[in-house]
Amino acid sequence: MATGRTHRPATRSRGIPEATVARLPLYLRALTALSERSVPTVSSEELATAAGVNSAKLRKDFSYLGSYGTRGVGYDVEYLVYQISRELGLTQDWPVVIVGIGNLGAALANYGGFASRGFRVAALIDADPAMAGKPVAGLPVRHTDELEAIISDNGVSIGVIATPAGAAQQVCDRLVAAGVTSILNFAPTVLSVPEGVDVRKVDLSIELQILAFHEQRKAGEDSASAAATASAARSGAGGVRSSASRKGPDGDVPAVMPA
Amino acid sequence: MATGRTHRPATRSRGIPEATVARLPLYLRALTALSERSVPTVSSEELATAAGVNSAKLRKDFSYLGSYGTRGVGYDVEYLVYQISRELGLTQDWPVVIVGIGNLGAALANYGGFASRGFRVAALIDADPAMAGKPVAGLPVRHTDELEAIISDNGVSIGVIATPAGAAQQVCDRLVAAGVTSILNFAPTVLSVPEGVDVRKVDLSIELQILAFHEQRKAGEDSASAAATASAARSGAGGVRSSASRKGPDGDVPAVMPA
Numbered sequence: 001m002a003t004g005r006t007h008r009p010a011t012r013s014r015g016i017p018e019a020t021v022a023r024l025p026l027y028l029r030a031l032t033a034l035s036e037r038s039v040p041t042v043s044s045e046e047l048a049t050a051a052g053v054n055s056a057k058l059r060k061d062f063s064y065l066g067s068y069g070t071r072g073v074g075y076d077v078e079y080l081v082y083q084i085s086r087e088l089g090l091t092q093d094w095p096v097v098i099v100g101i102g103n104l105g106a107a108l109a110n111y112g113g114f115a116s117r118g119f120r121v122a123a124l125i126d127a128d129p130a131m132a133g134k135p136v137a138g139l140p141v142r143h144t145d146e147l148e149a150i151i152s153d154n155g156v157s158i159g160v161i162a163t164p165a166g167a168a169q170q171v172c173d174r175l176v177a178a179g180v181t182s183i184l185n186f187a188p189t190v191l192s193v194p195e196g197v198d199v200r201k202v203d204l205s206i207e208l209q210i211l212a213f214h215e216q217r218k219a220g221e222d223s224a225s226a227a228a229t230a231s232a233a234r235s236g237a238g239g240v241r242s243s244a245s246r247k248g249p250d251g252d253v254p255a256v257m258p259a
Numbered sequence: 260m261a262t263g264r265t266h267r268p269a270t271r272s273r274g275i276p277e278a279t280v281a282r283l284p285l286y287l288r289a290l291t292a293l294s295e296r297s298v299p300t301v302s303s304e305e306l307a308t309a310a311g312v313n314s315a316k317l318r319k320d321f322s323y324l325g326s327y328g329t330r331g332v333g334y335d336v337e338y339l340v341y342q343i344s345r346e347l348g349l350t351q352d353w354p355v356v357i358v359g360i361g362n363l364g365a366a367l368a369n370y371g372g373f374a375s376r377g378f379r380v381a382a383l384i385d386a387d388p389a390m391a392g393k394p395v396a397g398l399p400v401r402h403t404d405e406l407e408a409i410i411s412d413n414g415v416s417i418g419v420i421a422t423p424a425g426a427a428q429q430v431c432d433r434l435v436a437a438g439v440t441s442i443l444n445f446a447p448t449v450l451s452v453p454e455g456v457d458v459r460k461v462d463l464s465i466e467l468q469i470l471a472f473h474e475q476r477k478a479g480e481d482s483a484s485a486a487a488t489a490s491a492a493r494s495g496a497g498g499v500r501s502s503a504s505r506k507g508p509d510g511d512v513p514a515v516m517p518a
Contacts, residue, residue, distance in 0.1 A: 018311075021472050025465040033449055052277075088468050089475030096467070107363035112447055113464040118471070157474050158467065181477060182470040188371055190292055198473050200466045205372040206284040207459045208355070208417065209347050211441040212377070213280050214457045215416050216348030218440060 016087070020061045026051045027058070028084045034077045043074040085118070095122035095154045099171050100163030101131055101141050104186055108162055109137035122154040127167065151178035158182045165189040275346070279320045285310045286317070287343045293336050302333040344377070354381035354413045358430050359422030360390060360400050363445055367421055368396035381413040386426065403430075410437035417441045424448040
C-alpha cells in the first residue's frame with residue numbers, strides 16, 4: 001500500500017479540503033456574473049461578499065488553487081473562472097443521462113445551466129414506453145431497456161435520477177452496474193450505493209428553509225421595530241429602520257454560506 | 260437608533276451566525292431520515308457524519324439552540340427536529356406562490372418536500388391565458404393579472420420564480436410591490452431587489468460541479484492506481500485500492516459541506 005502510494009502522481013486536486021471544493025461553485029457563480037458584466041478584476045472583499053464567504057476564507061481557498069491575486073488590483077476574473085473550472089473538472093466534457101422524464105426531468109433537460117458548465121445531456125431515459133421517441137429539449141426520450149447500452153456507448157459516468165421515489169433505487173442500481181460512479185438524486189429518497197460511488201441528493205426545500213428563517217426574523221423585527229418606533233415617538237427620538245441586510249451587491253444572497 | 264435598539268425584544272433568532280443557519284437544514288434533513296427509521300437518539304459524531312459537518316462544529320451550532328445532548332446518550336432525535344424546525348420558522352405555515360408553471364414550476368408544485376417543511380403552495384400563477392384554470396398538482400393555475408390580489412388575499416411573503424429568464428425581473432418587481440419579502444429564484448438571471456427583500460438563487464448545476472470534481476479525482480486515481488498496481492506487481496507488493504470515500508452511513512454525500 002505504501003509502495004503503491006509513492007508511485008501515485010500528485011494530482012492537482014489532492015490536498016484541497018472538501019469544504020473548499022463545496023465553495024468553488026459559489027465563487028464560480030459569482031465570477032460568471034462579473035464576467036457577463038465584463039468586469040475585468042475583482043477584489044477578494046468584493047468577491048467574498050458576492051459569494052457569501054468571508055474574505056480571509058476566500059483567500060485561503062484560492063491559495064489551494066495557487067491563485068493569490070495582485071495587491072491593489074485584485075483577481076483577474078477571466079483567469080479565475082478558468083482556474084476554478086479546471087480545478088472542478090469543468091473544462092472537460094461530462095456526458096450525463098437523466099432518468100425519469102416527468103416535469104422535473106424535462107425541466108432539467110431544458111436547464112441551460114448544465115451545458116454552460118461542461119455537462120452535456122447525452123440521453124433522456126424513461127420507463128414509460130409511450131414516452132419513447134418523444135422529443136424533449138431536442139432529444140428523443142429513450143426507453144429504460146436501453147439504459148446499459150446508452151451508458152456504455154456514451155461513456156457516461158454521471159447519472160441524474162428524477163424518477164418517483166419508488167423507482168429511484170432500482171434505477172440507481174442499474175446505473176451503477178452499468179458503470180456510473182456519480183449520482184445526482186432528485187428523488188425524495190435515500191439511495192444505497194457501493195463504496196466508490198458518490199451520491200448527492202438535491203433538496204429543493206433547503207433554500208426555502210433559509211428564507212423562512214429570515215422571514216421569521218424580519219417579522220420579529222417588524223413588531224419589535226413598531227414597538228420601538230411607538231416608544232421612540234413617545235420619547236421624541238427618531239424611528240427605527242429594519243436591520244441591515246447581509247446581501248451581495250446585487251441583492252442576491254448566495255445559496256450556501258459556509259463558515 | 261440606539262434608543263430604538265434597546266427597546267427591541269431579544270428574539271431567539273438573534274446571535275445565530277449565518278453559517279449556522281445555512282447548516283440547520285442539513286441537520287434537519289439528516290435527522291428527518293433518522294426519525295423516519297424510528298431512531299430515538301443520535302450521537303453528535305453520527306449526526307455530524309450524516310450531515311457532512313465536523314462534530315465540533317455541530318456541537319457549537321447546537322449550543323446556539325440551547326441543545327447540548329446527554330453524555331453517553333446523545334441527542335433526542337424528535338426533540339432536535341422540533342428545535343431546529345422552530346428555529347428555522349418551519350413550525351408556522353408559510354404560504355408560497357409559484358410563478359411560471361412550465362415544467363419546472365409544475366415539478367415544484369408537485370414537490371412533496373415543500374409541504375413537509377411547512378411550505379403551503381397557496382397559488383400557481385402563469386402569464387399564459389391558455390393555462391388559466393388548468394389544474395396542476397391539484398390547484399387551478401391563476402393568471403398573472405391576479406398576482407397582487409393573490410398575494411394580498413393569502414398573506415404571502417415568499418414567492419418562487421420559475422419563469423424564463425426574460426420575465427423574471429418583472430415578476431420579481433410585481434411580487435415585491437405586492438408585499439413579498441423573500442424570493443426563491445430558479446430563473447437563470449440575477450434579480451435586483453430593494454433593501455429588506457431576500458433573494459436566494461437556486462443553481463441546479465452546483466451539485467453536478469461537485470460530482471465532477473470527484474469524478475475527475477477518481478479518474479486520476481484510477482490511472483494512478485493502475486500504474487501503482489502494475490508497479491506493485493513488478494515489485495511483488497499488493498495492489499492499491501481506490502481511496503476511501505467520505506460518505507455518511509447511507510452513502511449519501513450531503514449537498515453542502517461547510518468547513
